[in-house]
Structures are given as structure tokens and as C-alpha cells.
Amino acid sequence: MAAPAESTAPASRLTGTLGVGSIVFMVIAAAAPLTVIAGTIPLGVGAGNGAAFPMTFVLCAVVLLLFAVGFCAMSPHVPDAGAFFTYIRHGLGRPFGLGAAFLALATYTAVQAAVYGYIGAAIDELVASLGGPSVPWWVWTLAVVAIVGVLGYRHIELSSRVLGVLLLAEIAIVLVLDVVVFASGGGPEGLSTALFDPVQVASGEVGIAIMFAIASFIGFEATAVFRDEARDPQRTIPRATYLALVIVGVFYAISTWAIVSAWGDEAAVAESGANPATFLLTTFENWLGPAGGLIVTILLVTSLFAAILAFHNVAARYWYALGGHGAFPSAVGRTHARHGSPHVASLTQTILAAALVIVFAVAGLDPVAQVFAWMAGTATLGILLLMVLTCIAVLAFFARSRVDRRVWHTRIAPALGLVGLLVCLALTIRNFPTLIGGSTGLALGIGAVLVVVFLAGVVVAVTRKPAEPALSGDPAAPGGVPGDTPRENV
Template identity: 60%
Template sequence: MTSNQSESVRDRESRHTPSAGQAHSLSGRLGVWSITFMVVAAAAPLTVVAGVVPLGIGIGNGAAFPLMFVVCCASLLLFAVGFTKMTPHVPNAGAFYTYIRSGLGRPLGAGSAYLALATYSAVMLGVYGYIGAVTQALVLQYAGVSLPWWLYSVAVLLVVALLGYRHVEVSGKVLGVLLICEVGIVVLLDVVVTAQGGDSGLSTAFLQPSEITSGSPGIALMFAIASFLGFEATAVYRDEARDPDRTVPRATYLALLLIGGFYALSSWALVSAWGDQAAVKEATSDPGNMLITTVERYLGSAGSDAVQFLLVSSIFAAILSFHNVAARYIFSIANIGALPRRAGRTHARHGSPHIASLAQSVLTLVMLAIFVAVGMDPVTQIFSWLVGVATLGVLVLMCLACLAVVVFFRRTRIERGVWATLAAPVLGLAGLLTCLVLTVANFPLLIAGSSGLAIAIEALLVAFFVAGVVVAVVRRHQLVD
């Protein structure tokens, strides 16, 4: 090795290795695209198009469902205006915790941290159930081997645990490759459908008021907002970003626009591929296979085979992204003293929250074992219930964050612009509260359970939030910012 090569290696290691004085700080040089890839991967674009879009069409507002993604994206962009404006003034990782604490105080901040940890852990557990079921079906179809779904889930968990233990840039590269593949196949379908003019002309239902208000627009909006889950996690990677004051806001806007644009375009192409009435009929009769059937019609059997394999990689990418976010919440909560301090340490070489990551992996394994022991179905119960929990939790957190932005800037007067510090956050709060009310009203449907179960789950989320508040009050002299 030459002297120049040795120097290059030392430079790279010095960037990734925290000094003794930074034992509780994450390190990294993530750019805009790296963070964007991880956040968009968490949204699982292919999984949404294959699973959520047919449901939105079938039991939502039919062929006009693509407009719901535009409406939700607009509301979340308003949320992002204040969220990113506040970013330079909260120089800590922790996302919702740091923003809500800075605006509404430490007790509500700690409550939001506990709620966020429960939320991201829930969605990750739910997706573990889904990937187990999908992989089981795929292996049975192509290899003729029948194994329990949970074996595949545990295998994925071991891979995620390994990647989560290492430096975050390793995860970023893996997610980048997987994301390009899964988005590529759907974009190809969009192009072919558009070029061929669809089944009976390109759909215009999303422009017709009678179509927009048909069926159940509230349920459609609920499914659409659930599809954006995890986009706000850009702020969690603040300490690992190259230039956080610029990287985090840019990644937030970019992720939102990419997710919203992709969902709107792809759902519109899916409707156009069948025709308005036929799309609703197909989405109602066979929602689980609607995308695969569509791909086979327009791209052939090779395309449908590719979609089935890429669906597994899409779900894996989402799990890895949510694992990284949950581990960083444990890390941040531990560093303020609301969890054991040991979980707030970083790896000497990888600069990763390795203890927090391992703790998250162990907790996930224990919860999966419990679900298997009680005989829960991996899709209709584990996946649908827990994703419903996460949707509700994130909406509550975003509403609190909007309120925190307004209070923070009114109190500190650090920024003078009315649009970014008041108007946009208030408008965003109005939109998110509407989504929250609709989600609570339709929560039993989202989790495919009874009203009693819905109330119990909502009470559990409240319990997590209250636990964080109690810890902050009881240990107020031990907590640090």
C-alpha cells in the first residue's frame, strides 16, 4: 500500500470513528441522497402500490384515489415547512423528541419520544410479519418448499441486526440499490401503460368532483396518509449527516416529493391500465394480486416474476429503515437519561448506536416469539394491526410537532418570517388533525379488528406517552438535553 493510499484509509477511518470525547455521539457523512434513500425505502414504495393502492381504490373513493396522495403530500409539505425551519435551532438527533421538547417542554418531549419508539417498533414488527408471509408464499411457489413464515422473519431479523450494528452508510448503500430496483419496475409499468393509453384511455377520474367524493373519501385519505409513514425520519440522521442544517431540510422535501409523486403517478397508471370501472372491480375482487396481474398484462410473465421478488426486497428495505430509526430513538432517549445510559453509547469503529440496535433486535425477536406462540396471523393480524397503530401514533406526533413549531418561534422570535413560522405550520396542523380524526373514526377498519380492540390499542399508545411524561417529571433533575 502506498503512502497516499494509507493516508486515504486513515482519513476514512477518522471520519467514521468517534473520538473519546464523542463516545455518545453518532458519526457519519450522509448526503442528501443517502438520507432520502433510507427514508423513501421506509415508505416501501412497491409494497404500497401492491398492497395499499388496491385497497384505496376498492374500499376508498374508487378511480379518484390517486388524488388523495396529492392532498396528503400537500398537507405534509406544509408540515415540513415549519419542521425544517426549526432544524438549525434543535442541534440534536431525536427528531420528534427534540422538536416537541424545544417547543412544548421536556415532559411532552419525553412523552413523544416514548410514543415514537413504540410507533416505529410497531410498524417494524408488523412488516416482519408481512415479509415472512410473502417469502413463504414465494418459496412455496418457485421451490415447492413449505416452511413456517416466522423462520423467514427471523432470518431477515438476523441480517437487519448485522447491518444495523455496522456504520449507517452500509445500510444507506444497501437501501439505495434495493430502492432503485423496486421503483424501476413500477416506473417501467407506468411508462408502458401511459404510452399505450391504458385499457380504454387514460383516467381522468381524479379531476371529476363526483368521482372524488364517491365511495368513502375518508377511508381513502386514511390509506393515503398511512403510505407516507416514516418520511419525517430525516431528522433522526442529523448527527450522521454531512451538513445537517442543509442536508436534513433538503432530504425531507425531496423524500416527500418523490414519495408523493411516485404514489400519485403509479396509482393513476394502475387505474388507467384497467379503466375506471374495471379497476374498481378488480381492486375489490382481488386486491392482493392486482399489481402482479397488471404487470403480467403489460410487461409479461417475466415482469410479474420480477415484481414478486422485488416485493420481498421492498419489504426488507422498509424493515431495515425502520430498524435504523427505532435504534436511534433508543440511542437518543438513553442519552437524555430516560433509558439506561449504556444504550446511548456508540461503536468505537463503526460510529453506530450498536447497543441500541442490538436491544431493538432482541426486543423484536421476543415480540415475534410471543406473536407466534399465541397463533397470530402474520398479515391479517400482525401486519394490519401494527401498521394501524403506527399510522395513528405518527399522526399524533406530527400534530404535536406542528404545534411545537408555532410555540417555539412565537416564544423565541428567532425567525421573523410569518409563512414558515406560523401560517404553514397552522395549515399543516389543520390538515393533519383532519387525517387524525378520520383515522380514529376508521381505526377498527384499518386494524381489521373490533371497536373494543381499537380502544385497547389507542389506550396502549396513550400509556406509552404518559409513561414518558412521568419519567420526565420524576427524573427531572437527572435528565439532560
């Protein structure tokens, strides 16, 4: 028997005509390709499975594509913004859904805070290298917070255009390096073959390699967050999800292969392990000269900005979804009369981000070694927990509702994705202290915070006064499936 559905009508609807390309731009921008190339690849090669690290991106992309099959199959049956939140709510019920919503909001706020720390330090370093003044990192970061706040307040199409330009620039410079390396036949040892050797792929600290690789895909589920602003959600969302995963996975794998080949297997492992912070810059300067090094330094800053803007838009839409469903004040779930944007939700996220930056600054935290490392680690663990819950929700929803009888889409692929994600989650938990700087106590503290945030959402769902129930027996109703009975709103 199908579980009862919930009313999903928000206070007002977001508007937009985003196509597949626009949504893919925002999702890939959130993945911050150049930032991953600069930060994750040296760690994956130097501390993970060495020269075979490129194949780790492919393996993680396969796991996430299996996850995406069930995710996209369920998309037509949860036609509202909120992504993880709405999927889990429809599959596992209101308490789990609201717990996931709180966890998702905390997760995206954490990853945005991580990049805010990084970009402050990166801008200061860039300005100083060009002869400008050196100021505290948080001064630059608060300026970025203000710019992002303005863009987030306005129509989503503006953010999409900004992200598109920045994304094309950062991808272009990496592709130039890829083409030069491959056209030259690689470095002193030719093109690396380590990624094609299963023994080398499974060698070294493969758990650390998988942990860093899976973290590089954070944000791909944002395709469903923008469904209200998509031109044709039924087609746009699945296409954008698959396309984003394939593009990101292939781009990371090929670019890592090129960088490893540029050095040679042993030299790449040695250099990335000894100098992870300058590994990418040195690679570009060696192959494209000083001008290439300067360009990549500038584009690293724009890559970070693009990621922040993308994560801001995702977080704002979680605020909006929760406001529209009554979990937060109704004003958060309203849209701007002219811009059609979740302006109150966006302002709320901007204020929260500014407050976090001020707290980090007053506490004297290092923007990269502490703010970025701690918050990025928190986001990685949170996203994996959310994806595991979403996989379970997809399986439960289709087993109960039977609105889609395709075995591969509703059972086999989601089950395989769940197994793969559980493996990734176990490896991440095992290596979590490494991801956040080596402190077991801090790792336990962060894990406890995530659990408390999730439980807080569950408690709110259980204890709050139920909203007006919705009659959703009509499968055409938002969130309705055949056989549904009335149920209170979130």
C-alpha cells in the same frame, strides 16, 4: 419570553457523511414504495374514493409539505438526533417531549413488527412458488431479524448502500409498468380522468382513502433522525425532507393513475375490491407477462426488507437519543468505536423485534391479517398523533423564542399543516376499526395502549431525578436560544 432550553449533548456522537441522496434513499425505503403499490392502492381504490384515489396522495403530500415547512425551519434550533422527540421537547417541554419519545419508539417498533409479519409470509410464498420448502412464516422472519441486526450494528453508510440498491430496483419495475401503460394510452378506456374531477375525488369513502394515503408516507420525518450522520445537516436535512415528500407523493400518484388506467375506472374498482391481494400481480402479468409477475413478486420481498432496515435504523436512533439524554441507561446512548453506529441501541431494537416475533408466533397470529394489519394500524395512528404534537410544538417554539421571524415558515404553514393533520387524525380515528380489520374493541384497546405509552413517558419525565442542568443562554449551544435559562436535562 423564551422557554428555557435543555442540555442536549449525548454521551457520544454518531458519525457519518450522508448526503441528501443517501438520506432520501433511507426515507423512501421506509415508505416501501412497492409495498404501498401492492397493499395500499387496492384498498384505496376498492374501499376508498375509487378511480380518483391517485389525487388523494397529492392532497396528503400537500398537507405534509406544509408540516415540513415548520419542521425544517425549526431544525437548526434543535441540533440533535431524535426528530419528533426533540422538536416536541423544545416546543412543549420535557414531559411532553419524553412522552412523545416513548410514543415514537412504540410507533416505529409497531410498524417494523408489521412488516416483519408481512415479509415472513411473502418469503414463504415466494420460496414455495419456486418449488422450495414451505416453513412457518416466523422462521423466515427471524432470519431477516438477524440480517437486519448485523447491518444496523455496522456503520450507517452500509445500510444506506443496501437500501439504495433495493430501492432503485423496486422503483424501476413500477416505472416500467407506468411507461408501458402511458405509452399505450392506457387500457380499454384510455387514460383515467377521474383524479382530475373534484366530485369523484370527494366521492365514496374519502375518509378511508385519506387514511390509507397518509399511512403510505410513514417514515419521512426520519430525515431529522439522521442529522448527526449528515454531511451538512443545516442544508441536507431540509432538502432531503422536501425531496423525499415530493418524490414519494408524485411516484404514488402517477403509479396509481397508471394502474387504474391499465384496467379502466370501473374495472379497477371492481378488481381491487374483489381481489386486493393479487391486484398488483395480475396487473403486472397482464401488461408485462409472467416474467414481470415473477420479478415484482421477488422485488416485493426486497421492498419489505428495505422498509424493515430503514425503520430499524430510525428506532435505533430513538433509543440512542433517549440513552444520550439519560432517559434510558447511558450505554444505549453510546456509539461503536470503529463503526460510529449506535450499536447498543441497535442491538436493543433487534432483541425487541425478535421477542415480538416470538410472541406473535406462540400466539398463533396470522402474519398478514393480524400482525401486519394490527401493527400497521397502530403505527398510522401513532405517527399522526406525533405529527400533530410536533406542529403545535413548532408554533409554540417560534412564538416564544422569536429566533425566526419569517411568518410563512413559523406561523402560517405550520398552522395550515396542523389543520390538515387534525382532519387526517379525525378521519383515521373514525375509520380506525376498518384499518385494523373491523374490530371496534381492538381499536379501542390499541388507542388505549398508545395513550398509556405516552403517559408513561410523561410520568418518567416528572418523577425521575433531574440531570445536571445546562447553561444554554448561548444561542450556539445545542438547543439554546437567546434568553434561555438553565434547565434540567431530559
